[in-house]
Amino acid sequence: GQNIDQPTEMTATEGAIVQINCTYQTSGFNGLFWYQQHAGEAPTFLSYNVLDGLEEKGRFSSFLSRSKGYSYLLLKELQMKDSASYLCAVKDSNYQLIWGAGTKLIIKP
Protein backbone atom coordinates (compact mmCIF):
# COMPACT_ATOMS: atom_id res chain seq x y z
CA GLY A 1 0.00 0.00 0.00
CA GLN A 2 0.93 3.65 -0.20
CA ASN A 3 2.03 5.43 2.93
CA ILE A 4 3.25 8.81 4.14
CA ASP A 5 4.82 9.03 7.61
CA GLN A 6 5.40 12.20 9.58
CA PRO A 7 5.62 12.84 13.33
CA THR A 8 2.29 13.50 15.02
CA GLU A 9 3.47 16.43 17.12
CA MET A 10 6.60 18.51 17.67
CA THR A 11 7.45 21.32 20.06
CA ALA A 12 10.00 24.07 19.46
CA THR A 13 11.02 27.39 20.96
CA GLU A 14 10.40 30.82 19.47
CA GLY A 15 13.44 31.98 17.51
CA ALA A 16 14.81 28.46 17.06
CA ILE A 17 14.95 26.11 14.05
CA VAL A 18 12.79 23.02 13.58
CA GLN A 19 12.88 20.24 10.98
CA ILE A 20 9.73 18.27 10.19
CA ASN A 21 10.43 14.99 8.43
CA CYS A 22 8.27 13.12 5.94
CA THR A 23 8.99 9.66 4.54
CA TYR A 24 6.94 8.09 1.81
CA GLN A 25 6.33 4.79 0.06
CA THR A 26 4.24 5.34 -3.05
CA SER A 27 3.72 3.73 -6.42
CA GLY A 28 5.67 6.23 -8.46
CA PHE A 29 6.50 9.85 -7.72
CA ASN A 30 5.39 13.06 -9.38
CA GLY A 31 6.20 15.62 -6.74
CA LEU A 32 5.93 16.33 -3.04
CA PHE A 33 3.96 19.14 -1.43
CA TRP A 34 3.97 20.79 1.98
CA TYR A 35 0.90 22.62 3.25
CA GLN A 36 0.38 24.62 6.44
CA GLN A 37 -2.93 24.50 8.30
CA HIS A 38 -3.71 26.76 11.25
CA ALA A 39 -6.41 25.49 13.58
CA GLY A 40 -9.85 26.13 12.11
CA GLU A 41 -8.43 27.43 8.85
CA ALA A 42 -7.79 26.24 5.31
CA PRO A 43 -4.59 24.38 4.45
CA THR A 44 -2.33 26.70 2.47
CA PHE A 45 0.43 25.76 0.04
CA LEU A 46 4.02 26.13 1.26
CA SER A 47 6.29 24.29 -1.17
CA TYR A 48 6.63 21.83 -4.02
CA ASN A 49 9.65 19.60 -4.72
CA VAL A 50 10.00 17.33 -7.72
CA LEU A 51 13.81 17.20 -8.06
CA ASP A 52 16.33 16.29 -5.38
CA GLY A 53 17.70 19.12 -3.33
CA LEU A 54 16.73 22.09 -1.26
CA GLU A 55 14.14 24.71 -2.15
CA GLU A 56 14.35 27.87 -0.06
CA LYS A 57 11.54 30.34 0.42
CA GLY A 58 12.27 32.92 3.08
CA ARG A 59 12.28 31.34 6.54
CA PHE A 60 10.99 28.04 5.13
CA SER A 61 12.97 25.47 3.14
CA SER A 62 11.98 22.07 1.81
CA PHE A 63 14.34 19.23 0.96
CA LEU A 64 13.77 16.13 -1.15
CA SER A 65 15.68 12.88 -1.65
CA ARG A 66 13.80 10.68 -4.09
CA SER A 67 16.19 7.74 -3.67
CA LYS A 68 15.48 7.70 0.07
CA GLY A 69 11.78 8.51 -0.17
CA TYR A 70 12.39 11.38 2.21
CA SER A 71 11.63 15.05 2.59
CA TYR A 72 11.88 17.60 5.32
CA LEU A 73 10.48 21.06 5.95
CA LEU A 74 12.88 23.38 7.74
CA LEU A 75 11.51 26.39 9.58
CA LYS A 76 14.00 29.02 10.78
CA GLU A 77 13.63 31.92 13.21
CA LEU A 78 10.42 30.43 14.53
CA GLN A 79 7.58 32.76 15.36
CA MET A 80 4.49 32.10 17.45
CA LYS A 81 2.37 32.33 14.28
CA ASP A 82 4.18 29.23 12.96
CA SER A 83 2.17 27.12 15.41
CA ALA A 84 0.09 25.04 13.01
CA SER A 85 -0.20 21.61 11.44
CA TYR A 86 2.10 20.83 8.54
CA LEU A 87 0.82 18.39 5.92
CA CYS A 88 3.07 16.38 3.60
CA ALA A 89 1.57 14.99 0.37
CA VAL A 90 3.02 13.04 -2.56
CA LYS A 91 1.69 12.68 -6.09
CA ASP A 92 1.94 9.06 -7.20
CA SER A 93 2.33 7.65 -10.71
CA ASN A 94 -1.38 8.29 -11.39
CA TYR A 95 -1.04 11.89 -10.19
CA GLN A 96 -3.14 11.05 -7.15
CA LEU A 97 -2.24 12.97 -4.00
CA ILE A 98 -1.34 10.74 -1.06
CA TRP A 99 -1.48 12.64 2.24
CA GLY A 100 0.26 12.23 5.56
CA ALA A 101 -1.71 12.70 8.78
CA GLY A 102 0.05 15.99 9.49
CA THR A 103 2.49 17.21 12.12
CA LYS A 104 1.17 19.56 14.78
CA LEU A 105 3.90 22.10 15.60
CA ILE A 106 3.70 23.87 18.95
CA ILE A 107 5.87 26.95 19.44
CA LYS A 108 6.68 27.98 22.99
CA PRO A 109 7.96 31.41 24.02
Next chain:
Amino acid sequence: ETGVTQTPRHLVMGMTNKKSLKCEQHLGHNAMYWYKQSAKKPLELMFVYSLEERVENNSVPSRFSPECPNSSHLFLHLHTLQPEDSALYLCASSPTGSSGANVLTFGAGSRLTVL
Protein backbone atom coordinates in the same frame (compact mmCIF):
# COMPACT_ATOMS: atom_id res chain seq x y z
CA GLU B 1 -14.61 37.93 -2.78
CA THR B 2 -11.60 35.82 -3.71
CA GLY B 3 -10.38 32.31 -2.93
CA VAL B 4 -12.52 29.36 -1.94
CA THR B 5 -15.54 29.98 0.29
CA GLN B 6 -17.41 27.26 2.16
CA THR B 7 -20.76 27.50 3.90
CA PRO B 8 -21.87 26.75 6.51
CA ARG B 9 -18.72 26.77 8.63
CA HIS B 10 -20.42 24.66 11.30
CA LEU B 11 -23.32 22.23 10.99
CA VAL B 12 -24.99 19.96 13.53
CA MET B 13 -27.48 17.46 12.20
CA GLY B 14 -29.39 14.42 13.29
CA MET B 15 -29.07 11.12 11.48
CA THR B 16 -32.40 11.59 9.71
CA ASN B 17 -31.76 15.13 8.48
CA LYS B 18 -30.92 16.27 4.97
CA LYS B 19 -28.50 19.14 4.58
CA SER B 20 -26.08 20.50 2.00
CA LEU B 21 -22.58 21.95 2.10
CA LYS B 22 -21.72 24.64 -0.39
CA CYS B 23 -18.40 25.61 -1.94
CA GLU B 24 -17.67 28.53 -4.22
CA GLN B 25 -14.41 29.51 -5.91
CA HIS B 26 -13.57 32.76 -7.65
CA LEU B 27 -10.16 31.74 -8.95
CA GLY B 28 -11.11 30.64 -12.46
CA HIS B 29 -10.06 27.08 -11.64
CA ASN B 30 -11.63 24.21 -13.55
CA ALA B 31 -11.21 21.37 -11.05
CA MET B 32 -12.94 21.11 -7.67
CA TYR B 33 -12.59 18.57 -4.87
CA TRP B 34 -14.26 17.39 -1.69
CA TYR B 35 -12.02 16.06 1.09
CA LYS B 36 -12.86 14.65 4.51
CA GLN B 37 -10.50 15.56 7.37
CA SER B 38 -10.71 13.58 10.62
CA ALA B 39 -8.49 14.18 13.62
CA LYS B 40 -5.02 12.67 13.30
CA LYS B 41 -5.86 11.04 9.97
CA PRO B 42 -4.71 11.86 6.43
CA LEU B 43 -7.00 13.84 4.20
CA GLU B 44 -9.43 11.51 2.42
CA LEU B 45 -10.34 12.44 -1.13
CA MET B 46 -14.07 11.98 -1.69
CA PHE B 47 -14.93 13.45 -5.08
CA VAL B 48 -13.22 15.28 -7.93
CA TYR B 49 -14.90 17.33 -10.64
CA SER B 50 -12.99 18.51 -13.69
CA LEU B 51 -14.76 20.84 -16.11
CA GLU B 52 -18.00 20.04 -14.26
CA GLU B 53 -17.68 16.30 -14.86
CA ARG B 54 -17.15 13.92 -11.97
CA VAL B 55 -13.84 12.22 -12.60
CA GLU B 56 -13.33 10.51 -9.26
CA ASN B 57 -15.52 8.93 -6.63
CA ASN B 58 -13.47 7.15 -4.00
CA SER B 59 -15.93 4.53 -2.78
CA VAL B 60 -17.84 7.11 -0.82
CA PRO B 61 -21.14 5.93 0.73
CA SER B 62 -24.22 6.98 -1.19
CA ARG B 63 -25.41 9.07 1.76
CA PHE B 64 -22.95 11.66 0.37
CA SER B 65 -24.05 13.06 -2.98
CA PRO B 66 -21.99 15.70 -4.83
CA GLU B 67 -23.27 18.22 -7.34
CA CYS B 68 -21.31 20.58 -9.57
CA PRO B 69 -23.72 22.87 -11.46
CA ASN B 70 -20.90 25.00 -12.94
CA SER B 71 -17.13 25.42 -12.63
CA SER B 72 -17.45 27.87 -9.73
CA HIS B 73 -19.81 25.96 -7.45
CA LEU B 74 -19.73 22.61 -5.74
CA PHE B 75 -22.22 21.08 -3.34
CA LEU B 76 -22.18 18.07 -1.04
CA HIS B 77 -25.66 16.83 -0.23
CA LEU B 78 -25.94 14.89 3.02
CA HIS B 79 -28.69 12.50 4.10
CA THR B 80 -29.11 9.83 6.76
CA LEU B 81 -25.57 10.33 8.00
CA GLN B 82 -23.89 8.34 10.75
CA PRO B 83 -22.03 9.69 13.80
CA GLU B 84 -18.73 8.50 12.27
CA ASP B 85 -19.31 10.97 9.44
CA SER B 86 -18.60 13.80 11.88
CA ALA B 87 -15.50 15.55 10.52
CA LEU B 88 -14.21 18.65 8.78
CA TYR B 89 -15.20 18.68 5.11
CA LEU B 90 -12.79 20.63 2.96
CA CYS B 91 -13.43 21.91 -0.52
CA ALA B 92 -10.51 22.68 -2.81
CA SER B 93 -9.94 23.87 -6.35
CA SER B 94 -7.03 23.78 -8.80
CA PRO B 95 -6.22 25.08 -12.27
CA THR B 96 -6.07 21.61 -13.84
CA GLY B 97 -7.34 18.18 -12.90
CA SER B 98 -4.36 16.23 -11.72
CA SER B 99 -1.11 16.62 -13.60
CA GLY B 100 1.98 18.60 -12.83
CA ALA B 101 2.58 20.91 -9.93
CA ASN B 102 -0.93 22.26 -9.81
CA VAL B 103 -1.54 23.54 -6.32
CA LEU B 104 -4.76 23.03 -4.43
CA THR B 105 -6.46 26.07 -2.93
CA PHE B 106 -8.59 25.02 0.01
CA GLY B 107 -11.59 26.53 1.72
CA ALA B 108 -11.66 26.81 5.50
CA GLY B 109 -13.98 23.81 5.75
CA SER B 110 -17.39 22.92 7.11
CA ARG B 111 -17.26 21.32 10.57
CA LEU B 112 -19.99 18.66 10.60
CA THR B 113 -21.31 17.02 13.75
CA VAL B 114 -23.80 14.16 13.41
CA LEU B 115 -25.78 13.38 16.55
